[in-house]
Amino acid sequence: MGQARYRFTAWMTGLLFLIIGILLISLNMGPVQISPGDVFQTFIGEGSAREELVLFNFRLPGIVIAIFVGMALSLSGAILQGVTKNGLADPGILGINSGAGLVVVLYIFLFQSSMSSLSGWGIYLLPVSALLGAFIAAAIIYALAWKKGVEPIRLILVGIGVNAGFGAGLILFQVQMNPQDFMQAMVWLSGDIWSANWHFVSAVVPGIILLIIYALFKSSALNVLNLGDDLAMGLGAPVEKERLILLVIAVGLAGLSVAAAGGIAFLGLVAPHIARRVVGPKHQVMLPVSTLLGAAILLAADTIGSNIIAPAEIPVGIVVTIVSTPYFVYLLMKTA
Template structure:
């Protein structure tokens, strides 16, 4: 018999139910994430003792250690962590409101839209003779974010017909996503190969070269949106019941759906802006979490967040260490490490 714990804060404005096993598992996931952050900081071309890292964080260490830890590794680790968390939580929410296990930021066109804007950006602002841009590469995240939001709104508007039904939303999302990918492919094929290659790295997704400036923009937004998402867990639970039942128990179905879509679009938008089209996390992290903590969103969203964060972190760690001196984009490994684990989970929990 499981023991449930209920959390009610602010006179029930925020409330969710977690069983104690889920709380324990989430705690374990959190500890694992922290361990992975430390481990990831320690590993790389230059190995650093974890104790030295703590020393460095409090202002000690040699010049070189400070440079490697603070300037090279910490920013990309933080970016990887928050990108993974954002994608996973956005995916979880989308699966809840669309009520389909295949729903993910990719399938409803948000990632595809960002990708289309990014290749468009690279094509418009690159010089024809060599591999340089006429404007700062710092505008690339802006282009990605704009692409993601515009596409999301376009899908929402096209799906609106006296309300938005989940099936219509996702089908129109697939259509728009296909159009965006068609555009991306066109630009890649028509342009010179170095541009295709550059775009391909972006589409695969990488956190290479993240700086503290990126962190300063990404983290506040990610934290804000993640908290909002977590506070809305109850709404996702209700959405998952279906429109009639949700309306029957007094929820404003369309308004909440719009709000939740807005939150997940924001999460995906900032994630793709800084890390490109990292796949798999948004689709599979929620499924992994579901097999560990069950499907109530109060427990599911935090667990997905940690799993997503760890996936991207680990993928980036492998990408920058295993194939030295080559740097492989993190997006290559998210599925490579996530899929086997997911298939193991699929084997283990057979009753679904």
């Protein structure tokens, strides 16, 4: 126990430092280079007006969103994997992300003129519509996978099918857009932190923080569920109720992530797997580690994506997919 505890603490501290390190690099890089010294100066209030503008109004909101979306997605994936007892579950693969994406695109093009002109209450209704879409998608997937209970394998296959269905719905809708909006929607749907400003942070991040805290608080319930339904019921756990609560948390986290950063796939799959590998399967230690790991991966991917082919940007979701699919395929080959 002592050693496990030590490992956990070591990983948490290491990851925390890693995130701070990437954060500092990310602050320095971009079309306007600002040296670490100047970043520090600006943070203690001694920077030039221009540096303040770039750091506080352009870079920091995006970084904050990347960190919290990374946390939310990896936590959502970890919970889905725990609840469905299937190591290959992920909000992207299951179709929850594309459901949320469909409703968001519908909302923007029905009630707002375009993606860049969101203002006032529009910003706060966006996460609501993403959540709505995520829950509708989850309900559809669950209902279609239900056949005297929900088998993990059937759930995944149904998820893939529903995902394709939402994709077709999106294509139908995208035809009505002008070419520029079409491309923007395409990019956003594959994962992009597209509206990095403080209004947006205030619309999405508080909800994510609340759900993360609640999820971490629930991690012991996930352990009991993993023992199998019979044993869990024997231990006196209200299995169906706990499962439902956990699912709601996972879907909520995925929905809010989509509102902020589009449909990033595979992150919710890869981060929990790495976490399980380094600190073991116990959810009390695995969930916090995978949360920080998700934040670190997404922040790194965002930094790479926005600088590697500058001045053009690669959307963060694309970087995540390219980097994590080989690992996913490896997992696929390994699990029986």
